[in-house]
Every structure is written in C-alpha cells, then in structure tokens.
Amino acid sequence: xxxxxxxxxxxxxxxxxxxxxxxxxxxxxxxxxxxxxxxxxxxxxxxxxxxxxxxxxxxxxxxxxxxxxxxxxxxxxxxxxxxxxxxxxxxxxxxxxxxxxxxxxxxxxxxxxxxxxxxxxxxxxxxxxxxxxxxxxxxxxxxxxxxxxxxxxxxxxxxxxxxxxxxxxxxxxxxxxxxxxxxxxxxxxxxxxxxxxxxxxxxxxxxxxxxxxxxxxxxxxxxxxxxxxxxxxxxxxxxxxxxxxxxxxxxxxxxxxxxxxxxx
Amino acid sequence: xxxxxxxxxxxxxxxxxxxxxxxxxxxxxxxxxxxxxxxxxxxxxxxxxxxxxxxx
Numbered sequence: 520x521x522x523x524x525x526x527x528x529x530x531x532x533x534x535x536x537x538x539x540x541x542x543x544x545x546x547x548x549x550x551x552x553x554x555x556x557x558x559x560x561x562x563x564x565x566x567x568x569x570x571x572x573x574x575x576x577x578x579x580x581x582x583x584x585x586x587x588x589x590x591x592x593x594x595x596x597x598x599x600x601x602x603x604x605x606x607x608x609x610x611x612x613x614x615x616x617x618x619x620x621x622x623x624x625x626x627x628x629x630x631x632x633x634x635x636x637x638x639x640x641x642x643x644x645x646x647x648x649x650x651x652x653x654x655x656x657x658x659x660x661x662x663x664x665x666x667x668x669x670x671x672x673x674x675x676x677x678x679x680x681x682x683x684x685x686x687x688x689x690x691x692x693x694x695x696x697x698x699x700x701x702x703x704x705x706x707x708x709x710x711x712x713x714x715x716x717x718x719x720x721x722x723x724x725x726x727x728x729x730x731x732x733x734x735x736x737x738x739x740x741x742x743x744x745x746x747x748x749x750x751x752x753x754x755x756x757x758x759x760x761x762x763x764x765x766x767x768x769x770x771x772x773x774x775x776x777x778x779x780x781x782x783x
Numbered sequence: 784x785x786x787x788x789x790x791x792x793x794x795x796x797x798x799x800x801x802x803x804x805x806x807x808x809x810x811x812x813x814x815x816x817x818x819x820x821x822x823x824x825x826x827x828x829x830x831x832x833x834x835x836x837x838x839x
Contacts, residue, residue: 596808596812604805607797608800612793615789618786618789664805664809665802665805668801
C-alpha cells in the first residue's frame with residue numbers, strides 16, 4: 520500500500536467523525552482536529568496544523584450548512600447579521616496571534632472555557648429547577664440583536680487567537696445568551712462558521728502558513744464533507760440538552776489542551 | 784508599537800463594529816416579527832424538547 524493511500528485511509532475516517540460530531544454540535548470540529556493532527560502528523564509545524572484545521576473546518580461548515588439549509592433550519596437574517604459582525608474580528612485575531620502573551624492568555628481562557636463547559640454539562644439549556652426552558656429572554660429583539668452582534672465580533676477575535684473556527688464558543692452564546700433554541704443555534708452557527716473559516720484560511724494562505732499539508736487537508740475534507748450531513752441528520756433525532764452536553768465536552772477538551780500547552 | 788495598536792483595536796473595534804452592523808441591519812433588513820425568519824421554518828413539534836419562540 521502506498522503512503523498516500525495509507526494516509527487517506529487514516530485521515531478520511533477521522534474527517535468523517537469530526538464532520539459528524541462538529542455539525543451535530545454546530546462547531547467546525549477544529550477543537551478535536553488540532554490535537555489529533557498534532558499527534559498524527561508530528562512533522563508538521565503547529566502553524567501548518569492550525570491552517571489545515573481551519574481549512575477543514577471550512578469544508579465541514581460548508582457541507583453542514585447546505586444540509587441545514589435543506590432541512591430549513593438556518594435563520595438567514597440572524598446568520599447574516601452575525602457573519603457580518605464576526606468577519607473583521609477573525610482577521611484581527613489572526614494578526615494578534617503572535618502578539619498576545621500566551622502564558623497569560625491560555626490559562627485564563629482555559630479556566631473560562633472549563634467553567635462554561637462544566638456549567639453546560641450540569642444545566643445545558645439554562646432552565647431553572649422544576650421549570651421548562653423558556654425561549655424568551657425578557658430582552659427586546661433590538662437589544663438581543665445588538666448583544667448578538669457585539670458578542671459575535673468578540674468571539675471571532677478570541678476564536679482566531681485560539682486557532683479555531685469558534686463554533687464551540689458561539690453556540691453556547693446563542694443558546695444561553697440569546698435564548699436561541701439549540702437546533703437553530705447549531706445551524707446558524709454553522710452558517711457563520713463557513714465565512715469565518717474561509718476568511719481565516721485566506722489569511723493563513725496570505726501569511727504563508729499553508730505551504731505543507733495540502734494533500735492531508737483534502738483527505739480530511741473528503742471525510743468531513745461526508746460526515747457533516749450525517750451529523751445534521753442525527754441532530755434532528757436528539758434532544759437539545761444532549762446536543763449542548765456534547766458541545767460542552769468539546770469546550771472542556773479545548774480547556775484541557777490550553778492547560779497542557781502551558782505546562783509543556 | 785504594534786502591540787500598542789493591536790490590543791486596543793481588539794478591545795474597541797469589535798464593540799464599535801458590532802454596533803454598526805446592528806444599526807445597518809435594522810435599516811436594510813429589519814426584523815419582520817415573524818418567528819424563525821428565513822429558511823428556519825420549524826414547528827414546535829420538529830425537534831424534541833426545545834422552545835421555538837425566539838425573535839432577534
């Protein structure tokens with residue numbers, strides 16, 4: 520067996536799993552992909568791995584968004600609003616990556632992500648004890664729109680700093696902050712993620728961080744583009760609280776990765 | 784010098800930009816008041832256990 524076929528047989532199933540899981544929880548799967556690729560491709564630099572991951576997130580989000588649009592689950596107005604709010608932040612984050620002191624940023628953000636992740640595991644939909652979660656937040660739609668735009672812009676900066684698409688931060692923000700139901704939040708997040716990941720990938724290409732790993736990215740892309748529709752189909756069968764708990768696991772994994780990065 | 788520009792930009796610009804996008808969208812694509820606008824045509828029975836009465 521040639522090395523290329525062996526690599527394809529290794530990376531395409533990984534892409535399939537990441538695509539299904541990422542689309543199910545409304546994230547691109549970069550939070551799982553980066554640590555997996557650091558182990559599987561030890562010869563590639565972390566910058567190349569991050570660039571590869573973001574490109575794969577784009578293919579995942581693109582495929583997942585098409586599946587969600589076909590299911591009628593994307594709210595185009597909210598998705599357009601938050602995409603426009605997020606794009607400049609994604610570029611600023613890429614520019615800031617080498618400027619921010621990682622020794623301070625990573626543990627602080629790790630604690631924050633771990634706290635949010637554990638909170639979502641315990642209380643995924645933000646319902647009070649003995650009450651069903653309500654869709655209404657008590658705030659007017661205009662205030663929610665403003666909060667959503669400003670919040671999405673900051674999330675894009677943070678996600679770029681972490682080298683991920685940002686779905687794992689954006690989806691909890693949509694669900695708990697703006698009280699958007701999980702099934703709509705994941706679909707809307709995926710739409711936003713398509714454009715953020717594309718912008719981030721273009722930035723990485725322009726900065727010359729995508730010189731290696733093109734073939735591996737394509738192998739993974741084949742997998743995620745097959746896995747994303749599976750994740751979208753699976754999500755319709757799951758309760759919103761289960762989707763949020765699965766997302767919380769990804770949040771906790773990113774937090775652990777940040778802690779490990781500080782230690783090593 | 785570069786850090787002194789980028790850090791304040793990362794703190795201030797998202798808020799200003801988000802506010803501008805919010806104002807722009809209120810003018811060019813105001814909320815029609817319909818629940819789940821666009822292709823989001825779910826009914827309360829579509830998915831298990833989730834509320835659907837959101838509006839932004």
